[in-house]
Amino acid sequence: MSADIKDLSNLDRLIHEPSRLAIMAVLSACESADFTYLLNTTGLTKGNLSAHLSKLEFAGYIKIVKRFKGKYPNTLCSCTASGRRAFQAYWKQYSALAQHLQQ
C-alpha cells in the first residue's frame, strides 16, 4: 500500500483537480477549443473556468489567445507540447493506479 500512496503523491496536482482535468482532457483531444466549448463541456461558471485556465496557462500547460469575432471577444485555448506530455503522463499514472487499486 505504501507504493500506492507514493504513486498517488507523484500525481500532477495541477492536473488532478477535477475541473482542470476536464479542461486538459478537452484540449488534449483537439488542436484548440474556444471558451464557450470548454464552458459547455466542463459545466463550470465563467469565472471559475477563467481562473482554472489562468492557472494552467501560468504552468505552461495551455496557450490562450484572445481575439475578436466581429464585435464579440473570443478566447481560444490550446494545449502546449509540455501540457500534452503532462496530461499523458498523468493519465497513464492515474489509470495504472486505478487498475492496481481495483485489483
Next chain:
Amino acid sequence: MTNLPDVKRILTETRRYEFADGLRDIQMAILLGITGAVTWLVLQPFWMNILTDWGQKFGRGAAWMGLLVVFVAPLAAWGMVALMNLIRKRWLWRESGIVKPARWVVPRRVTVLSSVILIAGLVLSIAARRAGWVEDAFVLRMFWAATGWSFAYTLVAMGHELGLSRYIWLGGIGGAMSTSLLFLQLTFAQIALVFGLSWGLLLALSGIITLRQSVRIPQVSK
C-alpha cells in the same frame, strides 16, 4: 465538480464533435463523387475530342488547360471546408463552441492498415492475373474495389474509436458495395463513375440525415 470527471467520455466527445453534424460526411461525398465523375470524364473519347478541338482552335496551351479538370475534386473539397467552417461558426456551433480538431483525425495505425488493405488487394489481383486465374479487367476493377475496402475500413475503425455507429454501418454497406464492383462487367472509367457516385450518394445521405438531426438537437445537449 467534486468527483473526477469521466476523462474517456470527454476525450471521445471532443474527438467526435467534428463528425457530429454530418458536414464531414457531405465533404467526403463531394470529394468521392467528383473524383469518380472526373476520372470517368477524362477517359472518355468525347473529352479527348474536345481537348483536341481546343488545341486546334486556341493552341496547345488550351488543351493543357483542359487537363486542369483533375483539380476540380480537391478544389471542391477545399471549398467545402471553407463553407463548413462558415456554417459552423455562424450557425451550428454558435451556441456550443468551436473546436479545431487534431491534425490527424484518423489514428496512424488505421491509416497504415487501410493502406495495407489497398496495396494487398492490388498485389493479390496482379498475382491472380499472372497465375492466369483472372482477366486484365479484373485487376482494374480491383483498383476501385480495394480503394473502397480501404475507405470502408477507415470508416469502421473511426466509428469504433469515436463511438459513431453510423460510420460502422456506412463502412459495412460501402465495403459490400465496393466488393460488388468486382463482378460488374464495366470498363475502368465506368467503374470509377459507379464507385464515386455510389459512395458519394451513401455519404451524402448519411450527412444530410445527421445534419437534420443536429439542427433539431442543439450540439450542447448531445
